[in-house]
Amino acid sequence: MTDSAPAPGVVDLLGVLAYAELTAFLRMAEDAALLAPSLTDRAALGDLAAMEYGHFRMLRDRLASLGADPEEAMAPFxxxxxxxxxxxKPRDWHExxxxxxxxxxVAGDFYREIARRAEPAxxxxxxxxxxxxxRSEFAVERVRTAIEADPRLSGRLALWAxxxxxxxxxxGQRLAAARPELAAMLVGDEEGEDLAEIGRLFARLTEEHGKRMAAIGLTPGP
Incomplete structure (x- = not known):
């Protein structure tokens, strides 16, 4: 049994998110295995990777319930x-x-902005x-502790961020340009709306990025 037909752009949104979550799982698992400095850190990042895989499964199942093929929905992204x-690709544990x-x-903020125009479900x-x-608690605690121990890390990690x-x-801009229905969900499709909304969008993304950088102990920079 499938849900009613999705609104334009919804399959694209769930498809890009599903592939983002799948790759987040794979990359975190790799970083846990190759970069974690202790077994405790390896296990903690492994737990986060498993959570990302659970998110991927939720999205995959929702795509199927909408009558979409999950692989086809992910393929364009x-x-x-x-x-x-x-x-x-990070070079060390702190990166x-x-x-x-x-x-x-910031990628998640971008996807949330797209979802603002979707139905409540x-x-x-x-x-x-x-x-x-x-993820926030895990990364913030460890990065702030590392910077306190070695303040020289701050500049390098701020540039990396x-x-x-x-x-x-x-x-995000490339994805939106390649998928018009996704772009319409992001900035609207009414004449004259797009430029104003893009300005507000980047203001919101910049604000959230600044909060995140402050939380982790880094300066946002120009």
Whole structure:
């Protein structure tokens, strides 16, 4: 049994989120295995990776309930998301933590903005899979402790965070440009609405990014 036909752009939204969650699971599992400095950290990041996989399954199942093929829904977004991960591959444990918190966070903010125009049930699902309390606590505690122990880390990690945010926003723009129905959910399709809404969108993303950087003990920079 399937739900009623989804609104335009909803399958794209759930498809991009599903692939983002699937790759987050794979990347976090890899970082846990290769970069974690202790078994405790490896297990903690592994737990977060398992949570991301659970989110992927929720999205996959919702796509199926809408009558969409999950693989076909994810396929248009594979290249862009894979490219983002390739361009932001962490070199050490602290870069992996900042990516898990700041990089994944700004991407999540972008997807939440798209979901603002979706029906309540879809918005609720998006909010549920993007909830980041556990990831936030995990990364913030460890990065702040590391910076207190070695203040020189702050500048390097702030530059790393800004690079990831730039890459994430560029990725979002490419995705929206390639998928018109997704773009319409992001900024609306009424004449004259798009430019004003884009300005407000970037203001909101910038504000949330600043809060996240402050929480983790880094300065947002220009």
């Amino acid at each position: 594979v290249d862009a998301i894979d490219a983002w991960h390739a361009q932001t 992996a933590l900042v990516k898990a918190y700041v990089g994944t966070g 879809i918005r609720g699902l998006v909010d549920e899979v993007l909830a980041d309390e556990s 800004r690079r990831m945010v730039g890459e994430a926003l560029s990725q």
